[in-house]
Amino acid sequence: MIKAGIIGATGYAGGELVRLLLGHKEVEIVWYGSRSYVDEKYAHVYRNMFDIVDATCLDDNLQELARQVDVIFTATPQGYLASILTEEILSQVKIIDLSADYRIKDVATYEKWYGITHKSPQFIEEAVYGLCEINRDKMQGVRLVANPGCYTTCSILTTYPFVKEGLIDHHTLIVDAKSGTSGAGRGAKVQNLFCEVNENMKAYGVATHRHTPEIEEQLGYACGEDVTISFTPHLVPMNRGILVTAYASLKKVAYPDGHVDYPTEDMLLDVYHKYYDKEYFVRVLEAGMTPETKWVEGSNFVDVCLKVDPRTHRVILMGALDNLVKGAAGQAVQNMNLLFGFKEQEGLELVPMFP
Numbered sequence: 066m067i068k069a070g071i072i073g074a075t076g077y078a079g080g081e082l083v084r085l086l087l088g089h090k091e092v093e094i095v096w097y098g099s100r101s102y103v104d105e106k107y108a109h110v111y112r113n114m115f116d117i118v119d120a121t122c123l124d125d126n127l128q129e130l131a132r133q134v135d136v137i138f139t140a141t142p143q144g145y146l147a148s149i150l151t152e153e154i155l156s157q158v159k160i161i162d163l164s165a166d167y168r169i170k171d172v173a174t175y176e177k178w179y180g181i182t183h184k185s186p187q188f189i190e191e192a193v194y195g196l197c198e199i200n201r202d203k204m205q206g207v208r209l210v211a212n213p214g215c216y217t218t219c220s221i222l223t224t225y226p227f228v229k230e231g232l233i234d235h236h237t238l239i240v241d242a243k244s245g246t247s248g249a250g251r252g253a254k255v256q257n258l259f260c261e262v263n264e265n266m267k268a269y270g271v272a273t274h275r276h277t278p279e280i281e282e283q284l285g286y287a288c289g290e291d292v293t294i295s296f297t298p299h300l301v302p303m304n305r306g307i308l309v310t311a312y313a314s315l316k317k318v319a320y321p322d323g324h325v326d327y328p329t330e331d332m333l334l335d336v337y338h339k340y341y342d343k344e345y346f347v348r349v350l351e352a353g354m355t356p357e358t359k360w361v362e363g364s365n366f367v368d369v370c371l372k373v374d375p376r377t378h379r380v381i382l383m384g385a386l387d388n389l390v391k392g393a394a395g396q397a398v399q400n401m402n403l404l405f406g407f408k409e410q411e412g413l414e415l416v417p418m419f420p
C-alpha cells in the first residue's frame with residue numbers, strides 16, 4: 066500500500082482523483098490539499114464524499130507532503146508546481162503533475178503560449194510526458210510525470226498512428242475539438258456560467274489555444290518532423306467530455322501489385338487496430354460507428370474511429386474521451402500504476418455511465 070497526497074484536491078480534476086483513488090486497492094490518500102478550504106471537511110466541499118471521506122482539507126505544503134507520501138498529484142493551475150519544485154522535494158517523492166508545467170520541452174514555447182515565466186526549467190528535461198499508450202516504456206525510475214492535457218490526449222491518440230506511419234500529410238491536419246465545461250475547472254470565469262453556456266456553443270482560443278504546441282510537439286516526435294496544425298476548441302453545454310474531429314489529406318501508398326493509390330478505409334482501420342488492439346483503454350469502433358462523449362463518460366476509455374472521404378481523399382479521424390478521467394485524473398492514476406509497478410488498469414476498470 067502506498068500513500069498519496071493531492072494538492073488541488075478541491076478542484077474538478079483533484080476531486081476526480083479522489084473518486085478514482087478511493088477505488089484503488091494499492092493507495093491510501095493521506096493529504097487532501099486545498100488553498101481555500103483548509104481545516105474544512107473535504108466532504109463538505111464535495112458532498113458526494115459524505116460518509117465516505119472523513120478527512121479535513123490541508124494546505125499545500127509540498128515540503129511536508131513530500132516527507133509523508135510516496136506520490137504527490139498536483140492538480141493545480143499552470144505555473145504552481147514550477148514555482149515551488151525543488152531537487153530536495155523530487156529526491157523524496159514521485160510527482161504526477163496535471164498541469165502543463167513540464168509537458169513542453171522547449172521552455173520558450175511554454176512561456177510564449179502560457180504567458181508565464183517558467184520558474185524551474187531545470188526539471189523539464191527529466192519529466193516524462195505521461196501519455197501511457199505512447200510513453201509506457203519511458204516510465205522506469207521516473208520522478209516527475211507531466212500528465213497530458215484533455216484536448217491533447219484525445220487529439221494525439223486519435224491521429225498518432227497515421228502521423229507515425231506517414232499515411233497523412235501532416236501539413237494539412239486540422240483538429241476540431243469540443244469540450245464540456247468541467248474542462249475549465251471549478252474556478253472558471255463568467256463565460257462558463259450556466260446562462261452563458263447553456264443553449265450555446267462557441268469556438269474559443271482560435272489559433273491561440275495553449276494545447277496547440279503540446280499536440281504539435283508530440284506528433285512531431287511521432288514522424289520526426291516539425292508538425293504545425295490548425296487546432297480549434299469549442300465549448301459545448303455538457304458537464305464532461307471531449308470530442309475530436311480531425312481532417313487530413315491522405316498520402317498515396319504502394320499496393321502489393323505495385324500500383325500507387327490512396328489507402329482504403331479498411332487499410333486505415335487496420336492501422337488503428339495495429340496500434341490499439343493491445344491497448345485496454347483505447348477502443349477502436351467498428352466501421353460506420355462514430356465516437357460519442359456519452360459512451361465514454363465516467364470511464365478511462367478513448368473511443369476512436371475514422372471515415373475516408375473518397376471525393377476529397379481526406380480521412381476524417383474521430384475520438385472521444387471524458388476530460389476528467391482519461392483527460393486528467395484517470396490518466397494520472399494510469400501513470401501512477403506504471404510508476405509503481407501496479408497493474409495498469411488497477412482502479413480504472415470503470416464501465417462508462419449511461420444515460
Ligand SMILES: NC(=O)C1=CN([C@@H]2O[C@H](COP(=O)(O)OP(=O)(O)OC[C@H]3O[C@@H](n4cnc5c(N)ncnc54)[C@H](OP(=O)(O)O)[C@@H]3O)[C@@H](O)[C@H]2O)C=CC1
Binds near residue numbers: 074078
Ligand atoms: N478540468 C479538466 O478537465 C482538466 C484539467 N487539467 C489541469 O489540471 C489542473 C487543475 O484543473 P481543474 O481541476 O480543472 O481546476 P480547478 O479550478 O477546478 O481546481 C484548481 C485547484 O487548485 C487549487 N489551487 C488554485 N490555486 C492554487 C494555489 N495558488 N496554490 C495551491 N492550490 C491552488 C484549488 O484550490 P481551492 O479550490 O481550495 O482554492 C483547486 O483545488 C490545471 O492545471 C488544469 O489545466 C488537465 C486536464 C483536464
Ligand SMILES: CC(=O)N[C@@H](CCC(=O)OP(=O)(O)O)C(=O)O
Binds near residue numbers: 165216244250275
Ligand atoms: C473547456 C476548457 O476551458 N478547457 C480548458 C482545458 C483544460 C485543460 O486540459 O487544461 P490543461 O491541459 O492546459 O492543463 C481550456 O481550454 O483551457
